[in-house]
Amino acid sequence: MLLYLNKRGAFSSMICEDCQFLFECPNCDISLWVHHNPEHFLCHLCQHSYRIPSACPKCHGVHLRSIWVGTQQIENVLETYFQWKSVSLYRFDSDSMKNISSKKAALWELNNADIIIGTKMITTGFDFEKIGLIWVILAEWELGYASYDAEETAYSNLKQLIWRGNRKSQDTKIILQSFIPKNPTIERLTQHNFKDFITETLKERKEYLYPPYTEMVRLEYRHKESIKALEYIKKLETKLKEFDTDEKYNFLCGTSTFRKNNTHHVSLIIKWDHIRELLQNIHKTILSERNLSVIFA
Numbered sequence: 259m260l261l262y263l264n265k266r267g268a269f270s271s272m273i274c275e276d277c278q279f280l281f282e283c284p285n286c287d288i289s290l291w292v293h294h295n296p297e298h299f300l301c302h303l304c305q306h307s308y309r310i311p312s313a314c315p316k317c318h319g320v321h322l323r324s325i326w327v328g329t330q331q332i333e334n335v336l337e338t339y340f341q342w343k344s345v346s347l348y349r350f351d352s353d354s355m356k357n358i359s360s361k362k363a364a365l366w367e368l369n370n371a372d373i374i375i376g377t378k379m380i381t382t383g384f385d386f387e388k389i390g391l392i393w394v395i396l397a398e399w400e401l402g403y404a405s406y407d408a409e410e411t412a413y414s415n416l417k418q419l420i421w422r423g424n425r426k427s428q429d430t431k432i433i434l435q436s437f438i439p440k441n442p443t444i445e446r447l448t449q450h451n452f453k454d455f456i457t458e459t460l461k462e463r464k465e466y467l468y469p470p471y472t473e474m475v476r477l478e479y480r481h482k483e484s485i486k487a488l489e490y491i492k493k494l495e496t497k498l499k500e501f502d503t504d505e506k507y508n509f510l511c512g513t514s515t516f517r518k519n520n521t522h523h524v525s526l527i528i529k530w531d532h533i534r535e536l537l538q539n540i541h542k543t544i545l546s547e548r549n550l551s552v553i554f555a
Contacts, residue, residue, distance in 0.1 A: 264399040276319030305512025
């Protein structure tokens with residue numbers, strides 16, 4: 259059996275248990291992350307942030323659930339449950355893949371373990387001799403990446419995982435566990451309905467001005483101090499808007515930061531055509547500022 263979790267370190271999102279509403283960013287159409295002290299939502303793409311409401315905006319229900327779990331937590335629970343049985347567990351994630359020798363050992367472990375706990379690393383490059391069951395834990399986590407193509411990535415990753423189980427003509431059973439089984443992406447995946455998925459995906463990209471209907475770039479700035487990071491990205495937005503004389507570009511400037519490795523990150527999203535022409539006006543700044551990254555979609 260293979261228990262699949264999106265990644266080793268889990269993100270924390272929130273859903274409504276009454277209507278299965280998933281809290282998403284109004285600017286980016288991706289899941290919002292739950293942050294604490296104080297509790298608030300934050301989009302890791304455009305940094306849109308607001309206080310967590312006490313009720314669901316869709317059905318006004320008050321049963322809001324924050325979802326979180328990790329591979330280490332799953333391994334601990336299974337070890338406790340099977341402690342009196344001869345069941346071999348193997349956790350396959352970046353923590354267990356520290357060096358070349360551990361990767362070589364993994365090939366033997368994967369084919370001899372009764373239960374494999376795997377992350378996205380396991381969806382490519384490995385063939386399994388005997389997998390009777392693939393269980394995807396919290397399928398909605400695949401939708402939570404800070405990217406406009408999160409749903410497309412989720413669909414691709416889960417499809418690839420399913421194919422991996424059946425690659426050698428085995429009768430592998432697939433279970434997708436989710437708090438939001440009525441989510442359109444999850445429904446279309448279980449129904450093998452790629453046509454409707456791609457049609458709806460392109461419709462949403464056109465509505466939100468995403469590629470292939472427009473160009474998009476993310477200017478991400480990093481600083482040890484949150485205030486200085488915000489000040490810099492705001493000045494950069496003001497400077498770029500001075501060159502946008504026709505006011506045709508769509509600017510989404512972060513109003514809060516997210517911290518990674520004790521460094522505060524904040525982004526400026528720009529959408530429209532011919533973005534490279536706009537960025538030519540600040541090319542010296544881009545080349546000289548090592549804490550500024552330019553990421554094209």
